[in-house]
Amino acid sequence: MSANLTTLAYLPTxxxxxLALKFLSSPKHARLGNQLGAVGMALAIVVTLAQKxxxxxxxxxxxxxxxxxxxxxxxxxxxxxxxxxxxxxxxxNGVGGGAVALVxxxxxxxxxxxxxxxxxxxxxxxxxxxxxxxISFAGSMIAFGKLQGLVSDRPxxxxxxxVGNIIILLxxxxxxxxxxxxxxxxxxxxxxxxxxxxxxFGVLFVLPIGGADMPVVISLLNACTGISAxxxxxxxxxxxxxxxxxxxxxxxxxxxxxxCRAMNxxxxxxxxxxxxxxxxxxxEAASAEDKSVRAxxxxxxxxxxxxxxxxxxxxxxxxxxxxxxxxxxQLADLLTARGVNVEYAIHPVAGRMPGHMNVxxxxxxxxxxxxxxMDEINSExxxxxxxxxxxxxxxxxxxxxxxxxxxxxxxxxLDVDKSKAVVVLKRSMNPGFAGIENHLFYEPETSMLFGDAxxxxxxxxxxxKAA
Amino acid sequence: xxSNTAVFLAELTVLILAIFLGIEVISKVPTLLHTPLxxxxxxxxxxxxxxxxxxxxxxxxxxxxxVGFFAMVLASANVVGGFAVTDRMLEMFKGK
Numbered sequence: 001m002s003a004n005l006t007t008l009a010y011l012p013t014x015x016x017x018x019l020a021l022k023f024l025s026s027p028k029h030a031r032l033g034n035q036l037g038a039v040g041m042a043l044a045i046v047v048t049l050a051q052k053x054x055x056x057x058x059x060x061x062x063x064x065x066x067x068x069x070x071x072x073x074x075x076x077x078x079x080x081x082x083x084x085x086x087x088x089x090x091x092x093n094g095v096g097g098g099a100v101a102l103v104x105x106x107x108x109x110x111x112x113x114x115x116x117x118x119x120x121x122x123x124x125x126x127x128x129x130x131x132x133x134x135i136s137f138a139g140s141m142i143a144f145g146k147l148q149g150l151v152s153d154r155p156x157x158x159x160x161x162x163v164g165n166i167i168i169l170l171x172x173x174x175x176x177x178x179x180x181x182x183x184x185x186x187x188x189x190x191x192x193x194x195x196x197x198x199x200x201f202g203v204l205f206v207l208p209i210g211g212a213d214m215p216v217v218i219s220l221l222n223a224c225t226g227i228s229a230x231x232x233x234x235x236x237x238x239x240x241x242x243x244x245x246x247x248x249x250x251x252x253x254x255x256x257x258x259x260c261r262a263m264n265x266x267x268x269x270x271x272x273x274x275x276x277x278x279x280x281x282x283x284e285a286a287s288a289e290d291k292s293v294r295a296x297x298x299x300x301x302x303x304x305x306x307x308x309x310x311x312x313x314x315x316x317x318x319x320x321x322x323x324x325x326x327x328x329x330q331l332a333d334l335l336t337a338r339g340v341n342v343e344y345a346i347h348p349v350a351g352r353m354p355g356h357m358n359v360x361x362x363x364x365x366x367x368x369x370x371x372x373x374m375d376e377i378n379s380e381x382x383x384x385x386x387x388x389x390x391x392x393x394x395x396x397x398x399x400x401x402x403x404x405x406x407x408x409x410x411x412x413x414l415d416v417d418k419s420k421a422v423v424v425l426k427r428s429m430n431p432g433f434a435g436i437e438n439h440l441f442y443e444p445e446t447s448m449l450f451g452d453a454x455x456x457x458x459x460x461x462x463x464x465k466a467a
Numbered sequence: 468x469x470s471n472t473a474v475f476l477a478e479l480t481v482l483i484l485a486i487f488l489g490i491e492v493i494s495k496v497p498t499l500l501h502t503p504l505x506x507x508x509x510x511x512x513x514x515x516x517x518x519x520x521x522x523x524x525x526x527x528x529x530x531x532x533x534v535g536f537f538a539m540v541l542a543s544a545n546v547v548g549g550f551a552v553t554d555r556m557l558e559m560f561k562g563k
Contacts, residue, residue, distance in 0.1 A: 013514075017511050017514075018488065018492060020507065020511065021492045021507070021508065021511075022492045024493075024496070024500065024504045024507045024508075025492065025493050025495060025496040025497075025500060026500075027497070027499060027500060030500055031557040031558065033507065034507050034510070034550060034553045034554055037507060037510060037511055037550065038510070038550040038554075041510070041513065041514065041550070044514060044517055045516060045517070045520070048516075048517045048520045048521065049520060049524075051521070051524065053524070053525055054520075054525060055524065055525075055527050057527070058523055058524035058525070058526075058527065058532075059524065061523050061535060061539065062519075062520055062524055062535075062539055064536070064539075065519075065523070065535070065536045065538075065539025065540045065543065066539050067543075068540050068543075069540035069541060069542065069543030069544040069547070070543045070544070070547040071547075072544045072548070073543065073544040073547030073548025073549070073551065074547050074548070074551055076544075076548050076552075077547070077548045077549075077551030077552040078551065078555070080552070085502070085506075085552065085555075085556065086502075088548065088552050089502075089505060089509055091548070092509055092510070092513075092545050092552065093509050093512075093545075095542070095544045095545045095548075096513055096515055096541070096542065096545035096549075099515045099516070099518075099538045099539075099541035099542035099545060100518070102519070102534050102538035102541065103515065103518040103522050105534060106522040106534050106535060106538070107522060109530055109531075110526055110531070119471050121471070121475045218505070222505055222508060222509050222512070225509075225512045226508065226511075229518075230482065230485075232515055232518045233518075234475075234478060236517075236518050236522075237478075238518070239478065240514065240517060241514055241515065241517060241518060242481055242482055242485065243481055243482075244511055244512070245512055246482055246485035246489060247485050247488060247489040247492075247508075247511065248489070248508045248509075248511050248512040249486070249489065250486040250488075250489030251489040251490065251492065251493040252489075252505070252508055254489070254490050254493060254494070255493065255496075255501065255504065255505060255508075348501075353501070353502045353505070355498055355500060355501035355502035355503070358498070358499040358500075359556050371499070373498055
């Protein structure tokens with residue numbers, strides 16, 4: 001295929017990706033959108049393979065690498081449990097960034113050192129894609145490790161962290177900038193230093209970020225990989241990469257900002273680990289106070305629920321961990337059959353990903369109409385008889401409204417403490433993923449039902465049937 | 468104006484348009500679809516597989532073969548895993 005024909009043949013791919021993004025934005029066509037994206041991608045791969053200059057052994061390596069990677073991706077995507085979806089997204093995002101960095105490395109190796117071989121705009125593109133791709137790879141792997149439990153999910157902080165991170169990033173950028181000085185400075189070890197510094201920075205900037213911020217980090221790194229793929233398009237002179245990469249870069253950036261807005265925090269505040277630092281000082285002081293909680297039994301809770309007019313279920317990560325979504329639905333159906341008005345309050349950052357709870361409850365066929373977003377349902381809590389908090393913590397912590405010293409101060413929360421009674425299903429008194437003490441548990445109208453969420457709900461179902 | 472400059476300016480134009488287009492098409496996405504959207508865009512940046520194929524297929528030397536192989540593995544895991552995981556999430560919305 002000639003170069004012009006190839007460029008033309010990539011156009012349907014670009015159209016497919018744009019439509020895919022559009023369709024992914026509406027529940028009705030979302031699945032079609034994703035399938036359209038996959039078709040566009042398949043087309044781009046076929047068109048690329050039809051390039052006439054690819055040599056025989058090259059095809060073999062492409063095929064073997066593609067089959068191995070494809071099998072890993074397929075098995076990973078099919079075998080993963082619903083609860084582990086977020087880390088799979090982090091993982092697949094990271095490998096994309098890694099591929100971008102490797103492409104930049106070879107492109108540099110092929111063209112470097114000879115006068116006139118590498119144009120200025122191409123060298124800038126190589127340096128940017130190697131830098132951002134490497135950061136995205138290393139950062140995503142740490143995000144994966146944190147969510148998978150391989151790396152501590154608590155913020156890891158140390159002295160001089162912020163300054164150290166900035167210095168490491170500057171080392172990487174400087175190494176890259178030197179390469180731009182001329183063809184005799186196009187040295188492979190300078191690029192390797194840049195990549196090493198970027199990898200270190202990727203690890204170090206995610207480590208101090210706590211689990212509560214992981215959705216934002218994954219979204220940010222997703223946008224980064226998109227931008228790095230776009231830069232790869234500038235180095236390979238391929239418009240299809242420039243456009244597709246940047247579509248992800250810009251839409252991913254917007255999504256990241258939407259998520260920050262939901263937590264009422266700035267992006268800079270998330271990235272530079274301020275969360276972790278405030279928290280390191282504040283948490284112990286709060287937990288030192290001697291307070292008591294009221295434990296309750298499934299039978300008591302069942303009676304409260306069965307004779308209530310209005311019940312709001314507040315799901316959180318604990319629900320996902322316990323895989324209790326089907327049981328929750330059964331409980332809700334049972335209550336609805338008794339004439340109780342049951343609704344679900346969905347906090348935008350409940351769980352480990354935005355929309356995590358929606359996906360989980362959709363799996364259990366909970367009707368959309370019962371899922372209420374935060375702004376919609378907050379005014380309803382004062383008229384609610386029982387709020388049933390299942391494995392949610394930080395998103396219902398009233399400290400976000402009242403305690404200025406709290407690291408989550410200012411984050412919009414679900415006002416469950418305004419309802420007439422609150423029942424919290426929780427495994428133990430350990431603080432939530434963000435490691436912050438929750439005053440809701442000590443309120444007089446709150447009672448705690450300890451145990452695994454699934455076991456507790458099964459007991460509730462039995463007790464409601466008996467009530 | 469050299470041909471490189473002309474091509475580069477066209478590339479920049481396309482880049483700028485893509486930035487605004489990306490923001491425009493997802494500006495009205497409901498919270499419900501944030502996770503699948505993130506996952507779906509994650510699959511789309513797997514387009515780097517085009518770059519991986521090109522550098523592997525066009526550089527007939529040991530480094531190109533070894534590094535190209537790993538680039539292929541990573542990029543195809545991104546593509547296949549990305550679309551498959553998104554499809555699994557969206558499967559659960561069907562029929563409603």
